Amino acid sequence: MEKFERPSKRKPEEARPIEAEAGVIKKADGSARFKIGDTEAYAAVYGPRDLHPKFLQDPKTGILRCNYSMLPFSGDGTRVRPGPSRRSKEISLVTEKALLPVLNLEDYPNTVVDVFIELPQTDAGSRCAGICAAAIALADAGIIMKDMVAAVSVGQVRGHLLVDLDGEEEHMDENEAADVPVAMIPSTEEITLLQMDGIVTKEDLSKALEMVKPALKDIAEKQREALKKKYEKKA
Amino acid sequence: MSELLAKDKEVVVPGQVLAKGMDYIPGQGTYRLKDDVLANRLGMVSVEGKVLKTTPLAGRYIPRKDDVIIGRVDDILMSGWRLEINSPYSAVLPLKDASFDFIAKGADLTKYFKLDDFVVIKITQVTSQNLVDVTAKGQGLRKLRGGRVIKVNPQKVPRIIGKKGSMVSMLKKATDCKVIVGQNGFVWIEGAPEMEVIIVRALRKIEEESHQSGLTDRLKGFLEKETGKKIEDAPENNDQKVN
Numbered sequence: 194m195e196k197f198e199r200p201s202k203r204k205p206e207e208a209r210p211i212e213a214e215a216g217v218i219k220k221a222d223g224s225a226r227f228k229i230g231d232t233e234a235y236a237a238v239y240g241p242r243d244l245h246p247k248f249l250q251d252p253k254t255g256i257l258r259c260n261y262s263m264l265p266f267s268g269d270g271t272r273v274r275p276g277p278s279r280r281s282k283e284i285s286l287v288t289e290k291a292l293l294p295v296l297n298l299e300d301y302p303n304t305v306v307d308v309f310i311e312l313p314q315t316d317a318g319s320r321c322a323g324i325c326a327a328a329i330a331l332a333d334a335g336i337i338m339k340d341m342v343a344a345v346s347v348g349q350v351r352g353h354l355l356v357d358l359d360g361e362e363e364h365m366d367e368n369e370a371a372d373v374p375v376a377m378i379p380s381t382e383e384i385t386l387l388q389m390d391g392i393v394t395k396e397d398l399s400k401a402l403e404m405v406k407p408a409l410k411d412i413a414e415k416q417r418e419a420l421k422k423k424y425e426k427k428a
Numbered sequence: 429m430s431e432l433l434a435k436d437k438e439v440v441v442p443g444q445v446l447a448k449g450m451d452y453i454p455g456q457g458t459y460r461l462k463d464d465v466l467a468n469r470l471g472m473v474s475v476e477g478k479v480l481k482t483t484p485l486a487g488r489y490i491p492r493k494d495d496v497i498i499g500r501v502d503d504i505l506m507s508g509w510r511l512e513i514n515s516p517y518s519a520v521l522p523l524k525d526a527s528f529d530f531i532a533k534g535a536d537l538t539k540y541f542k543l544d545d546f547v548v549i550k551i552t553q554v555t556s557q558n559l560v561d562v563t564a565k566g567q568g569l570r571k572l573r574g575g576r577v578i579k580v581n582p583q584k585v586p587r588i589i590g591k592k593g594s595m596v597s598m599l600k601k602a603t604d605c606k607v608i609v610g611q612n613g614f615v616w617i618e619g620a621p622e623m624e625v626i627i628v629r630a631l632r633k634i635e636e637e638s639h640q641s642g643l644t645d646r647l648k649g650f651l652e653k654e655t656g657k658k659i660e661d662a663p664e665n666n667d668q669k670v671n
Contacts, residue, residue, distance in 0.1 A: 241516040304516040332470045335487025340443030420441045
C-alpha cells in the first residue's frame, strides 16, 4: 500500500488535540466543555429533577434525556437549521444509549436527568465530542456513575485506518470515507456506541477497534483531569 | 499484594481506581471491579482502615428521615401543604403535623401557611418511592418571617454547620444575624442588611473552598476583615456551650 500522510500530519492512531473543562455553566447542576481539534461541545446537566409530562415518569427508575444540537453557524458555513431534525434526534438517542450503561438512576424513581449538548463549532466527530462533554458534565453534577464514557471516531480513508477523522479527511476519499464513531467505558472496555457510515470489512473493523482503544483511554484521562482541575484551581 | 492508590482527602472522579487488591473494602460511593476498588462518583476519599469511602462534592439533596430542612410552600392541598425542598421530590405537610392548634375540616389553610411562605420543617417519613412527609411541630420548627433565604450546595451543608455547629455559630457571632441552615441547602438569614450580605459571601466562600483544609481559619480572617471586629477563639467557647 502506498504511503499516506494525513493533511494534519498526525500519526494514524493519533487523535486531535483535546481541551476539557468542567463547571463552565454556573447555573447548571453540572456542565463541561470538550474540544477536540476544531470540534467543540458544551454540555449542561440538570437533575435529577421532577419529570413532566407525568406519563413519561417511571416508578422503577429515573430516566436520562439527552438533547444534541448544532448551533446554526457551527458547520462549514451553510446554516444549520435550528431545532430538532432527523439527524439530531438520532444522535440524541444514541448519546442516551451510550451514557446509560454507566449510570444507575434507580435511586431516583419518577425523575429525569436532562443533558443538553450544544456545538458551537463542528469539524467531524461531533457526536463523540458531545458524549465526552456529557460524561464530564454528569460526573460534575454528582451523579452516581461507575466510570466515564470516552468517545472518538475511527475511519478508513483510501484504505488506511485512521483515528479521529477531521472534516478534511472525511471528504478526501473519492468513494466515501468510512467513519465509525466508538464510545467505550474505559475500566471494562465495554463499547456503548458503535455506528458505521461507509463500508469497512470485518477484519478492518476489528483492527480499527483495537486501534482506538489507546486514544479512548487517553480521552478518559483528560476527562478525569478536567474534573479534578475544577477543585484544584481555587487553592 | 494490595496497594492503596488514592490518598486520604484526595478529590477522585468516577471510574478512578482507589486501591488494588482484596485487602481494601469498598464503602459508600465506591464499588469493586474484579480485584480493584473504584470510585463511582465525584467526591473526596476517606480511608478508614481498610474501608474506602467517598463523600460527594456535588449533587442534589436527597430527603432523609429526621433531617431539619427549610421548605417553600408550593401548593395548598385538600388536607395539607405541598412544599418545595430543593430536591427532585417535593414534601407534603399534613394538617395534623402543621400546628399545635386544632384545624377544623374545611378551614382556610392560608391562615397557617400561605403560598411562598418559608417554613422550617423536619422530615418524618420517606417512602421507597421518595414520597416525603414532614412536620412543623417540634423544637425550632416554625414559619420564617423576614430575612432572606438563599440556596447553597446541599453537599456542603455539613461544612457550613461545622463540627458541633462551630462554623455557623462563628458566623452568627461575627455578624449578629440569625441563621438557620436547612440540610437541603436552603439557608435563612436575618439581621442588619450589610451583615446579611457578608454572610452570603462567607457561605459562597465555604462552598468554594470546603474541600481544602484550614477553612475555619481562613473564614475567621475573612469575617474579621469584613466586619472590622475581632472574633475571640470560637472553638473553645463552643465546647463550653455544648457541655
